[in-house]
Amino acid sequence: MFCTMYSLDKTDTKLLQALSADPRSTFVALADTLGLSRNTVQARMKRLEDSGAFLGFDRRINPAALGYPLTAFIEVHVQQKRLAQIVIDLALIPEIVQAHGMSGQTDLLVRVVCTDAADLFRIDGTILACEGVERTETSLAMGEVIPYRLTPLLDRG
Amino acid sequence: MFCTMYSLDKTDTKLLQALSADPRSTFVALADTLGLSRNTVQARMKRLEDSGAFLGFDRRINPAALGYPLTAFIEVHVQQKRLAQIVIDLALIPEIVQAHGMSGQTDLLVRVVCTDAADLFRIDGTILACEGVERTETSLAMGEVIPYRLTPLLDRG
DNA sequence: CCTGAATAGGGCACTCTGCTCACTATTTTT
DNA sequence: AAAAATAGTGAGCAGAGTGCCCTATTCAGG
Numbered sequence: 001m002f003c004t005m006y007s008l009d010k011t012d013t014k015l016l017q018a019l020s021a022d023p024r025s026t027f028v029a030l031a032d033t034l035g036l037s038r039n040t041v042q043a044r045m046k047r048l049e050d051s052g053a054f055l056g057f058d059r060r061i062n063p064a065a066l067g068y069p070l071t072a073f074i075e076v077h078v079q080q081k082r083l084a085q086i087v088i089d090l091a092l093i094p095e096i097v098q099a100h101g102m103s104g105q106t107d108l109l110v111r112v113v114c115t116d117a118a119d120l121f122r123i124d125g126t127i128l129a130c131e132g133v134e135r136t137e138t139s140l141a142m143g144e145v146i147p148y149r150l151t152p153l154l155d156r157g
Numbered sequence: 158m159f160c161t162m163y164s165l166d167k168t169d170t171k172l173l174q175a176l177s178a179d180p181r182s183t184f185v186a187l188a189d190t191l192g193l194s195r196n197t198v199q200a201r202m203k204r205l206e207d208s209g210a211f212l213g214f215d216r217r218i219n220p221a222a223l224g225y226p227l228t229a230f231i232e233v234h235v236q237q238k239r240l241a242q243i244v245i246d247l248a249l250i251p252e253i254v255q256a257h258g259m260s261g262q263t264d265l266l267v268r269v270v271c272t273d274a275a276d277l278f279r280i281d282g283t284i285l286a287c288e289g290v291e292r293t294e295t296s297l298a299m300g301e302v303i304p305y306r307l308t309p310l311l312d313r314g
Numbered sequence: 315c316c317t318g319a320a321t322a323g324g325g326c327a328c329t330c331t332g333c334t335c336a337c338t339a340t341t342t343t344t
Numbered sequence: 345a346a347a348a349a350t351a352g353t354g355a356g357c358a359g360a361g362t363g364c365c366c367t368a369t370t371c372a373g374g
Contacts (some may be wrong), residue, residue: 007224016218023214026361037322042363044320053222057180058307060217061173065210066310067164072255073266087302094309100228100298108302109230113310117284127175141257145244145265152217153270183330199332217358 008053011036016053017154023060040140063097069114072120074127075137076082076108082132083107095123098154106137158281165210168193170314173210177308180217211311220254225270228298229277231284233265239289246287252280263294 003019008016018030027045031038048054063071078086083101090096090110098111110127114120118141126140165173168191175187184202188195205211219226235243242257247253247267255268267284271277274297281295 006169008222013223020214020218023211028361039323040321048222053219055217056305057177057217057218058374059305060212060214061177061307062210062212063307063310065165065205065208066170066307066314068310073259075256094313096303097307097310098301098305099303100230101300101302102230102296103299104294104296106296109296109298110303111305116193137261139259139261139263139266141266142260143258144255145258146248146253146256146267148213148216148253148255148268150218150220150223153220153225154256156251185330195331196354197352200351 008048010050012044012053013154015041015048017151020154022149025132063113068095068115070114070116070120071141072112072114073139073141074110074112074124075106075139076110076133077105077135077137078107079132079134080107086130086132090127093123094125095119096127165205165314167314168200168293169205169210170311172198172205174230174308174311177311222268225252225272227271227273227277228301229269230296230298231267231269231281232263232294232296233267233284233290234292234294235264236289236291237264243287243289247284250280250283253284273312 006143014034015030018025018033022029025033027038027041030036031041034041063069076090086108087099087101090099090108095112095114096110097113100109100146101107102109112123113122114123120138120140124136127133127136171191172187175182175190179186182190184195184198187193187202188198191198220226233243233247243265244256244258247256247265252269253267254270254273257266258264259266269277269280271280277295277297281293284290284293
């Protein structure tokens with residue numbers, strides 16, 4: 001196989017668990033909670049980093065703390081030919097914090113943060129104004145009933 | 158007002174920007190990129206932490222690195238009376254990494270990671286099997302066309 | 315049997331941390 | 345206008361952590 005992605009073993013998993021438990025723990029601390037030497041922990045962390053196991057820090061910032069307490073998901077239907085340009089245009093809207101290209105009826109699923117309902121309305125308008133966007137369907141997130149988590153998957157490994 | 162949430166000022170914003178640029182930078186490094194004293198940086202970071210500006214470390218872990226390259230969004234329609242119990246049941250499914258209670262037609266928007274299409278099919282079945290779940294609509298994410306980001310919002314502040 | 319990878323352990327210079335204290339502005343309250 | 349809270353600075357210090365080096369051991373695969 002040409003592209004063998006480095007895949008995590010049990011020790012890596014334990015490392016990630018320990019980090020999840022305490023994101024600020026030092027290499028030394030990790031080493032002795034896992035019963036490994038500091039060298040090993042450092043080597044593994046480097047490998048994890050290099051293999052792209054970590055995503056941007058942005059994800060750890062709470063949008064609510066920034067003054068955007070509301071999250072909404074907007075399904076965007078577009079003229080598929082213009083998809084590439086539309087993505088570029090959408091990327092200019094700061095309140096769009098993430099967008100996925102989707103299979104199925106919806107072309108794009110856009111995650112938006114906003115200050116209030118009026119703000120959401122305005123943002124939706126901005127999206128609709130993009131050339132090639134045909135229709136949107138907005139749903140406000142009332143709450144994160146299962147907060148983002150990966151630990152169940154880590155624990156299973 | 159009873160609950161005045163601590164709101165970030167320009168300096169906090171710059172701090173977060175600097176952290177986004179380099180999540181591993183030390184207090185000392187932050188202090189001199191921002192032209193502040195180390196004491197100030199430490200104090201502000203503590204305040205940020207205490208005010209809940211940071212979310213779990215889980216969010217920084219790349220599910221693909223864990224062996225789950227596929228992401229899907231599943232709209233779940235439920236008997237609303239049973240919503241609370243359903244959330245509890247869903248939380249037992251490890252592949253569900255997040256779920257939002259929604260306004261609008263869909264009751265729940267569930268984010269799932271999986272190994273392949275067959276895996277997704279199985280997980281969908283598990284969700285459908287929960288007492289009170291009436292219908293699901295699964296959409297596979299083909300790609301994260303706008304990767305999660307908060308920097309445009311930070312830059313605007 | 316040899317090789318390469320992973321780990322452990324030691325060491326060393328340097329940096330960072332957590333903490334405290336004293337001092338200065340700048341607001342806010344009274 | 346005076347007093348008090350708030351934010352920032354600068355300095356210092358002991359202890360901990362980091363990055364980097366080298367060596368020895370174990371263990372699986374060719």
